[in-house]
Amino acid sequence: MTQATLAKPATRAETKNVPSAAEWLEIADTLAEQLASTAIVRDQTGGHAHEQRELIRNSGLLSLSIPAEFGGAGQPWSLIYQVVRRLARADSALAHVFAFHHLQVSSVLLYGNKDQIQHYLSSTVNQRLFWGNTLNPLDKRTIATEHPDGGYIFEGDKSFCSGARGSDYITASAWHEASQSLVVAGLPTRREGVQVHEDWDAIGQRQTDSGTVSFHKVRVQPNEVLLYPGKPWTPAAHFRANLAQLVLVNLYVGIAEGAFAEAQRYTLEEAQPWFTSDAVSSAADPYIQHRYGELRVKLRAAQVLADHAGELAATYFAKGPEITADERGDTAIAIAEAKVASHHAALEISNQLFDITGARGVKREYGFDRFWRNARTHTLHDPLDYKLRDLGRFTLWGDYPTPTSYS
Numbered sequence: 001m002t003q004a005t006l007a008k009p010a011t012r013a014e015t016k017n018v019p020s021a022a023e024w025l026e027i028a029d030t031l032a033e034q035l036a037s038t039a040i041v042r043d044q045t046g047g048h049a050h051e052q053r054e055l056i057r058n059s060g061l062l063s064l065s066i067p068a069e070f071g072g073a074g075q076p077w078s079l080i081y082q083v084v085r086r087l088a089r090a091d092s093a094l095a096h097v098f099a100f101h102h103l104q105v106s107s108v109l110l111y112g113n114k115d116q117i118q119h120y121l122s123s124t125v126n127q128r129l130f131w132g133n134t135l136n137p138l139d140k141r142t143i144a145t146e147h148p149d150g151g152y153i154f155e156g157d158k159s160f161c162s163g164a165r166g167s168d169y170i171t172a173s174a175w176h177e178a179s180q181s182l183v184v185a186g187l188p189t190r191r192e193g194v195q196v197h198e199d200w201d202a203i204g205q206r207q208t209d210s211g212t213v214s215f216h217k218v219r220v221q222p223n224e225v226l227l228y229p230g231k232p233w234t235p236a237a238h239f240r241a242n243l244a245q246l247v248l249v250n251l252y253v254g255i256a257e258g259a260f261a262e263a264q265r266y267t268l269e270e271a272q273p274w275f276t277s278d279a280v281s282s283a284a285d286p287y288i289q290h291r292y293g294e295l296r297v298k299l300r301a302a303q304v305l306a307d308h309a310g311e312l313a314a315t316y317f318a319k320g321p322e323i324t325a326d327e328r329g330d331t332a333i334a335i336a337e338a339k340v341a342s343h344h345a346a347l348e349i350s351n352q353l354f355d356i357t358g359a360r361g362v363k364r365e366y367g368f369d370r371f372w373r374n375a376r377t378h379t380l381h382d383p384l385d386y387k388l389r390d391l392g393r394f395t396l397w398g399d400y401p402t403p404t405s406y407s
Contacts, residue, residue, distance in 0.1 A: 018063075018068075018073045018074070019060075019073070021075065021079050024061070024064065024073070024075060024079060024083065025079075025082060025083065025086065027059055027060065027061060028059075028061065028082075028083040028086045028087060029086055030059075031055060031056065031059045031061065031087065032086050032087050032089060032090040032091075033090070034052075034055055035052055035055070035087065035090045035091040035094055036090035036091065038052070039090055039091045039367070039370070040365075040366075040367030040370065042091075042206075042207060043091075043093070043206055043207070043367060043370045044364070044367070046201070046206040046207065047206075047207065048165055048166055048198070048207065048209060049093070049094060049207040050166060052091070052094055052207075053094070053097065053130065053166055056094065056097075056098055056130075057128055057130055060073075061083060061098065062098075062101055062102075062124070062128065062129075062130060063124075063125055064079065064080050064083065064102065065077065065080055065102040065105045065106060066105060066121050066124060066125055067109075067121070070117070070118065070121040070122045070124075070125060071121075071122060071125035071126065072121065072124075072125050076314035076317075076318065077102075077106075077243065077246075077310065077313050077314040077317055078307075078310040078311050078313070078314035079314075080099070080102055081246060081247075081249075081250040081306070081310040081313075082250075082310075083098070084098065084099045084247060084250045084251060084254065085250045085251075085253050085254040085257065085306075086254065087254065088250065088251045088253070088254020088255055088257075088258065089254045089255075089257045089258035089261065090258065091207075092205065092251050092254060092255050092258075092374045092375075092378070093205045093206060093207040093208045093374065094207060095251055095254060096162060096163075096205060096208045096247075096251055096378070097132075097162065097163040097207075097208055097209065099247040099250070099251065100131075100132065100133045100162045100163045100247070101130055101131045101132075101163065101167075103133065103240070103243055103244055103247060104131035104132070104133055104135075104169070104170070104171045104186075105121065105124065105131060106240060106243050106317070107135065107171045107184070107186075107226065107240055108120045108121060108171075108186060108226065109121075109320070110236055110237055110239060110240050110320075111184055111226035111227045111237060111240075112186075112226045115223070116186070116223065116226060119223075120169070120186055124169070127168070129168040129169055130163075130166065130167050130168050130169075131163070131167055131168070131169050131170065131171070132161065132162070132163035132164035132165070132166070132167030132169070132170045132189060132209070133161055133162050133163055133164060133170065133171060134158045134161040134164055134170045134171065134172045134173070134213045135171045135172060135173040135184060136158050136159060136160050136161065136173065137173060137182060137405040138405070139157075139158050139159050139160070140175035141156040141157045141158065141175075142154055142155065142156035142157060142158050142172075142173070142174040142175065142215050143155050143156050143174055143175055143176075143177065144174035144175065144176045144183040144220075144229070147219065147220075150221075150222040151219065151220045151221045151222040151224065151225060152174065152176075152183055152185070152220040152225065153217055153218065153219060153220070154172060154174045154183075154185075154193075154215040154218040154220055155174075155215055155216065155217055155218070156174070156214070156215055157212055157213070157214050157215075158172070158173075158212065158213045158214075158215070159211075159212050160210050161196070161209075161210060161211060161212065161213040162208050162209065162210040163208065163209055163210075164189065164196050164209060164211075164213050165196045165198065165209035165211065166209060167189045168188065168189055169186060169187065169188055169189060170186075170187055170188075170189050170194075170213070171184060171185070171186055171187075171226070172184070172185050172186075172187050172213075172215070172218075172220075173185075174215070176229035176230075178229070179229040179230035181229040181230050181231075182227065182229065183220075183225060183227065183228065183229050184225070184226045184227035185220045185224045185225050185226055186224055186226055187218070187220065187224060191218055191219075192218070192219075193215060193216040193217050193218035193219070194213065194214075194215060194216075194218055195213065195214040195215075195216065196209075196211075196213050197211050197212040197213065197214065198211060199211040199212050202377050203373045203376070203377055204370070204372075204373035204374040204375070204376055204377030204378065205374050205377045205378055233403070234321065234323075235323045235324055235325045235327070235328040235403075236319075236320060236321045236322075236323040236328075238328055238403040239316070239317060239323055239328055239331075240405075241332075241403065241404065241405050241406060241407065242313055242328065242331045242332055242335055243313060243317065244405075245332075245335045245336075245339060245406070245407075246306075246309055246310060246313055246335050246338070248339065248342075248378065248381055249302075249306050249309065249335060249338045249339050249342045250306055250310070250342075251378055252302070252339075252342035252343055252345065252346040252375060252378065252379065253299075253302050253303055253306050253342045253345065253346070255346045255350060255371055255374055255375045255378075256298075256299050256302060256342065256345040256346045256349045256350070256375075257299065257303075258371060259346075259349045259350040259353045259368075259371035259372075259375075260295060260296075260299055260349050260353075262353065262366075262368060262371070263292075263349075263352075263353045263356045263357060264292075266356070266357045266361065266366075267282050267283050267288065267292075267356060267357070268283055270360075271283075271288075271356075271357060271358065273285050288356060291352060291355065291356055292356075295345075295348070295349050295352060298341075298344065298345045298348060298349065299345050299349060301341050301345070302338065302341040302342040302344075302345040302346075305334070305337050305338035305341045305342070306338045306341075306342060308334055308338070309331065309334040309335045309337070309338040312330065312331045312334050313331055313335070316328070316331055325400070326400075328400075328403065329400030329401070330400075332390075332400060332401045332403075332407060333390075333391070333394050333400065333401070336387040336388075336390050336391050336401065336407075337391065339384070339387050340384060340387055340388060340391070343379050343384050346371075346375035346379065347372070347375050347376065347379060349371075350371035350372035350374075350375045350376075351372055353368055353371060353372070354368065382406045386406075386407070387407075390407060
């Protein structure tokens, strides 16, 4: 499939002709090939990947999570995670930006009222909008104060705003001191007073645009408020954290798959056996074969657990406000299991890639280091120890993880 055959974004009149799940995956594979062609150079230079983000926009994949009634593709989260994984094999930074677009769409569906959902999601399809994130609940520097005419004023800074640069809309959170809770809104990124900084400078995930966004007396209209302060949190509202955690899982699995594939290619096409080995090729060396066997098991475990969690998430997300606390808890446990397995798989495979390829594998032209740097950067998102603690408590006492923005 060539770039010309990538699907156009669906409009309300075209929803009957949207691709099947298999065709969406084919589109994702084509996009992944396009991202891979420049991934090494872009990783080394960093900065904003405008051209590649436009490839994502033009692929039609931004409509995947939007229900058909609003002109979207109406695909389940299980498929979205498969797309995220395929893109992450080639470029986990752009896969992250793509996944976070859909996370913001889910925020509208989980937090918004009927009119807001209609407005934001129809506009996203018809105007081909790209969403970014400034919803960082741990960063309370952005303060929300009531406006006399309704709505709020947002003032302050927000960190780790993945995908905000180059986006059309953002979900934004601010801390409401009086109620000691969050306000969440959907805003145009170019709203007066919103300043997206170009200050993301990490060792990995270098093109996620995860820097700082500042809000300078930003006016938030009442109809832009998705979640009011002090509003009781339901299992459905807390389900966003499940979707976000599973984004990370599939990014890790995709990184592991990408590193594993690069190791295989190098072993079969370029590697030479160690001089004291009796093997005719590196692939015939029993020590190399042993490493591949161990890594394959770690990768398969992560894939299977991620798929299981993805199916649960898709099933329960489709229930909308009817999600129960137990369903949310079951999903959180499945995601914690997948998170642990994928975390270890991504770090170990991206590290052992160098043991397999040997000294020549460190040449910059191969860009093998990007897999480890991306995995190491992203696996620090939230401590793995707390996932293991949650799993231990569930095993011993049957307690679900306490719902937070990270569990």
